[in-house]
Amino acid sequence: MQEFPITRAPASKPKPDPKTLVFGKTFTDHMFLMNYETGKGWHDGRIVPYGPIPMEPCAMVLHYAQEVFEGLKAYRSPDGGVQLFRPMENALRLKSSCERLCIPAIDPQTVVDAITQLVRLEADWVPSEPGTSLYIRPFVFATDPSLGVHASHTYLFAIICSPVGAYYAEGINPVRIYVEDEDVRAVKGGTGFTKCGGNYAASIRASERAEEQGYAQVLWLDGVHRKYIEEVGSMNVMFQVDGTVITPTLTGSVLPGITRKSCLELLKSWGVPCEERLITAQELFDAAEAGKLEEAWGTGTAAVISPIGEMGWEGRHVVVNGGEIGALTHKLYDTITGIQWGTIPDPYGWTVKVC
Incomplete structure (x- = not known):
């Protein structure tokens, strides 16, 4: 393994109370930094004390949004050790995102x-x-101190860490979602398959409208036909219809989620029929009203599995599985989180021991 030089923080910050952790509000003592310069490549990888990053007001990222990111977690196992979950998948997706945003991989x-x-x-x-x-x-x-729409010649790669609490502090409760038919998140040929800030910025307005109507998440439709389901909120989405799990195919406007991939691999190993294909909102709501939509859930790093209990679209409203989490949804959650925290065996080789 490649080793990087470490400059230690002069003192460790107080650790927060693990019972009251809030997502993304507390950060650890150190961060990783590495620079890129045209002709020199990526260089000077190092671990330094966590702190502000100097930046010119004309830094290109602030004006033209040339940036990408990832998200993963480290887990404390029962033996006191620490492990990661499929970190190479995140690294490969970061490479793909960089290539689309014209950032040196x-x-x-x-x-x-x-x-x-x-x-x-x-x-x-x-x-x-x-x-x-x-x-x-x-x-x-991108860090070039220059205005002009072109690829930067300099970049900064950084890694920061934040202790986070249980996503479901009071148990896994199914959420209410509604189909967004005005705004679109992404289109094929765009950046929908990457993790870049612009995708998330484009989703905020619809999320605000959903919250005002009492919904927790937005179910996005494709940006061309406005009828094919793509993602829910910032997660991938899956539906069990007549015993078959259906999830939107990766058309180029859908994020290739790592939890999504893990769910599909688990489902197939359990012998559950799975389909990756185009799904219309019409098909989904018709199935629900016919009693064929058995379960629905979102998948992502933060929540792992987020059960869907109710859906709204064009004045239609359906309840999924009586508004309760389904057996298959619960099995997926228990299996993935069990592997992540090391409370059940990992026969797939997904975890990486850190210490």
């Missing part, structure tokens, strides 16, 4: 090595309360 193994070394240094920050973890945010952005 970082070697995936270098990314995994940097994450591993930083988490090992910050191991004391990984909480041990049930459901808690250390959230890891790698990100890359």
Whole structure:
């Protein structure tokens, strides 16, 4: 494994109470940084004290949004050790995102090595309360002090970490979602398959409208035909219809989620029929009204599995599985989180021991 030089923080910050952790509000003592310069490539990888990053007001990322990011977690296992869940998948997706945003790709193994070394240094920050973890945010952005719409010649790759609490502090409760038919999140040929800030910025208005109507998430339709389901909120989405699990195919406007991939691999290993294909909102609501929609859930790093209890679209309203979490949804959640926290065996080789 590649090793990077470490400049230690002069003092460790007080650790937050693991029972009251709030997502993305507290950060660890150190961060990873690495620079890119045209003609020199990626260089000077190092771990330094967490703190502000100097930036010119004309830095290109602030004006033309050339940036990408990732999100994964480190988990405290029952033996007191720390492990990651499929970090190479995140590194490969970061590479894909970089290529689409015209950012020089970082070697995936270098990314995994940097994450591993930083988490090992910050191991004391990984909480041990049930459901808690250390959230890891790698990100890359353009730093050229220049105005002009073109690829930057300099970039910064950074990794920061934040201890986070249990996503479901009061148990897994199904959420209410509504189909957004005005705004669109992404289109084929755009950046929908990447993790870049612009995708999320474009989703905020619809999310605000959904919240005003009492819904927790937005179910996005495709940006061309406005009829094919793509994602729910910032997660992938799956439906069980007549015994078959159906999920939107990766058309180029849907994020290739790592939890999505893990769910499909688990379902297939259990012998559950699965289909990756185009799904219309009409088909989905017709199935629900005919009693054929058995379960629905979102998949993502933060929640792992988010059961869907109700859906609204064009004045139609359906309740899924009586508004309760379904057996298959619960099995997926228990299996993936069990592997992540090391409470059940990992026969798939998904976990990576850090310390």
